[in-house]
Amino acid sequence: MYRCALALALAASCLVAHAQTHRFFPATALRGELVITQFPDALLNGKPARLAPGSRIKGDTNLWVPPAGLTGQKFIVHYTVESSGLIMDVWVLNPAELANKTWPTTPAEAATWQFIPANQLWVKP
Template sequence: MYRCVLQSSLGLALAASCLVAQAQTHRFFPANALRGELVVTQFPDVQLNGQAARLAPGARVKNENNLWVPPAGLMGQKLVVHYTIESSGLIQDVWVLNAAELANKPWPTTPAEAASWQFNPGNQTWSKP
């Protein structure tokens, strides 16, 4: 009886660790996600690529492990991120990049680049024309 419980617990732990490992190395980003450098100055105000910007009400910020974090907790840190902009021009979604995502280059930094490059959502890569 105890052996069965131990085996099933071990199996669940192994499956959970595989999911965590995948989350740390590979996330799927939308085609409209741009790469930039974000500094939270005084929530909801931020610096995005050295320019003043603002987080939208309800903006979602996820850390390297894809866990939600309060933006105010990131105050003053320079973070390389992927982000999306809502129709009003405010920043809607932010993903702090992990090492594997940082190595995925090239990634567009402007809407003009994203419009002229080709995106492959399956392997999360961009190619320039």
């Protein structure tokens, strides 16, 4: 029983360490600069935007963050947009993810670049 609990604790700590260095993002995620002005209103790349009902914001440690706690702060993020144009998922990037400079910032870039999901890399043509 003790060994099982120890193994679970070790596995959980490995998952947390992995989450702090690199997460897996969908191919539809774009990179941008996000400022929550007054929830659900925001600025995305300096332009007015709005968070969707049920949107999720994950901090740099992959834990959910309440949007009100981010008001007025500027973050480099990966985000997805739903069909209506509202921001759905947001991931505040950690230093390891920020080091991966090649990431599309517009749907047009994403359409012309190639995404390698296993490595979380984008290849420009």
